[in-house]
Amino acid sequence: MAALAEKVLTRHVGLADQADLRAAAARGAYQTLRKALSTAPEAVVESVKASGLRGRGGAGFPTGVKWTFMPKETSKPKYLVVNADESEPGTFKDRLLMERDPHLCLEGILISAWALRASIAFIYIRGEFVAGWRTLGRAIEQAREAGLIGRDVLGSGWDIDVILHRGAGAYICGEETALMESLEGKRGYPRLKPPFPATFGVYGNPTTINNVETLAVVPAIVERGAEWFAGIGREKNTGPKLYCLSGHVRRPGVYETELGIPFPALFGELGGGPLDPKRKLKAVIPGGSSAPVMTAGECGDLLMDFDGLAAKGSMLGSAGIMMMDDSVCMVRALERVLRFYAHESCGQCTPCRVGSDWIHRIVARIERGEGTTGDLETLVSVCDGMVGKTICVFADAAALPAKSFVAKFRHEFNDHISRKACPFGAARG
Amino acid sequence: MSAPKVGIRLAPAGKGLSDETLRRIDEAIARYPVKQSALLPALWLAQQEQGYCSTEAQEQIAARIGVSPAFVAGVVSFYTMYHTAPVGRHVVDVCTTVSCWLRGSDELVRHIEGRLGIKAGQTTPDGRFTLRTVECLGSCGTAPMCQIGDDYHEDLTPETMDRLLETLR
Ligand SMILES: Cc1cc2nc3c(=O)[nH]c(=O)nc-3n(C[C@H](O)[C@H](O)[C@H](O)COP(=O)(O)O)c2cc1C
Ligand code: SF4
Ligand code: FES
DSSP: OBOOOSOSSSTTTTOTTTTSHHHHHHTTTTHHHHHHHTSOHHHHHHHHHHHTOBOTTTTOOBHHHHHHTSOSSOSSOOEEEEEEOOOSTTOOHHHHHHHHOHHHHHHHHHHHHHHHTOSEEEEEEOTTOHHHHHHHHHHHHHHHHTTSSBSSGGGSSOOBEEEEEEOOSOGGGGSHHHHHHHHTTSOOOOOOSSSOTTTSOGGGSOEEEEEHHHHHTHHHHHHHOHHHHHTSEETTEESEEEEEEEESBSSOEEEEEETTOBHHIIIIIISOSBSSTTSOEEEEEOSSTTSOOEEGGGGTTOBOSHHHHHHTTOOOTTOEEEEEETTOOHHHHHHHHHHHHHHHOOSOSHHHHHHHHHHHHHHHHHHTTOOOTTHHHHHHHHHHHHTTOSSSTHHHHHHHHHHHHHHHSHHHHHHHHHHTSOTTTTOOO | OOOOOOOOOOOOOOOOOOHHHHHHHHHHHHHSSSGGGGHHHHHHHHHHHHSSOOHHHHHHHHHHHTSOHHHHHHHHHHOTTOOSSOOOSEEEEEEOSHHHHHTTHHHHHHHHHHHHTOOTTOBOTTSSEEEEEESOOSOGGGOSOEEETTEEEOSOOHHHHHHHHHHOO
């Protein structure tokens, strides 16, 4: 396990003038774009492939491999879509990059668009991120004026347009095909796959979609080389990574470190340990609320990377890590998680539309002390009816966490049912 | 993000969009390879002018983009940030999702409710504030927090919340 020697993604986020092109350029912004444009696009793809970079949006799919899915011989325009919808509960890393280092984001987007020979890069940013939308919008205008966006970028003969598109409040639009529908001016309904975006994306044209953080790290790979990147972290889980710490932790925030940092180092050293030193850590949601919950006991030797979390039955997801201490009622916590999914289901698939609402109502009822024996079995069987039966994985993202709470904290659910009340009383909301 | 659509129940003023907004909508249309992509941007422009997306504005947008008014209405209702009726001058959206909840968002909501004399989902009789609870706003490390109009307000306490509400006339 190799540590990260210096910050890569967050190197400049503390600087007040970093959103200004001149200041950013003085610190080296767009030098790597120049370098990339002087090589063949395929060289960038190869480099990203060799680096082992896996997507930072949630699924951890190898980025370079995804890029090779784009058709080579095609008369259709190709697009890059930047997923800046960041709506997974517990996640706030892309927002930091867009607000504080928009030119790093843009440079990554441009280099990646070049690698894909895309003619348009669409940035889909969630509607609530007004500050990031304005900052990125200004950065795009500055870059356009400087000839970094538009016709014949820096004399390369390559034309690229960048279109910043603002969402309007809908979690599901973070799902890649829902996002594309929304971008086309429709309701954000996920599409049936296949066809996949690489063959049938925005307007039916070949499209690659990546997360903001995924693209923002591409300049470092091109600049320092795939080997450097692959040397950080461990095999198949490489590179620098942003972690979002929230909940019962003393110093919540975004931390950049190597992928696969052990949980105790992340929570204890970077996060400063528990918020209330008299309390003990009880549970951790390790990858946004769609990730199955972990007990504190399971986190002792946990490596915070894709494979480390998958080995323990959870996932790194969006790296939104929520800490809960022993004051938390896990039934109430699950109620809060499931309320989100009950609200956000797009409603296209019956198991998801009905199931998300149903499991939320069961858990809310148990929490109020109105649960009955049999409720937990019903809950689990409704969850089983949701997994793997829908157009997108949203339904799984609601059902699997629910099952994990019940499996790992069953006694708390049973306590609520037998006492006909929440044993935690009104503690913490 | 799903949150209840709220608004004081005035009949939406029967007013179309200004020439300036229509011009900006045409600019948005010109930016995209396919006209319909400008629907969300157009609705944003309408809401910026009117405070919500009136039926008249939706009809004008439909005509410009080349879809039916019913189609536009269907899109509007999918997204929680578009209002279809006038709302308070300041819409206070308090996040109550997991990380904010762990940091006291429910107490904060109760505090604001007491302070404004309304429940979440309602608008003050003077039309000054609309209070809503919403899902994660991507600000979980600075919880609890709320969004008012374009701005995020983070690391809130009852005291800082009170001061904030004071400043909003
Ligand atoms: C319900 C749902 C919500 C999602 N939300 C986001 C999101 O907000 N941001 C994001 O980057 N990816 C999100 N994803 C993942 C995207 O579908 C897609 O996999 C990702 O943008 C690909 O980028 P990457 O390969 O760089 O990780 C979501 C997926 C699902 C199923
Ligand atoms: S699984 Fe749920 S969110 Fe996904 S398409 Fe079906 S109904 Fe919509
Ligand atoms: S949980 Fe409130 S901003 Fe994310």
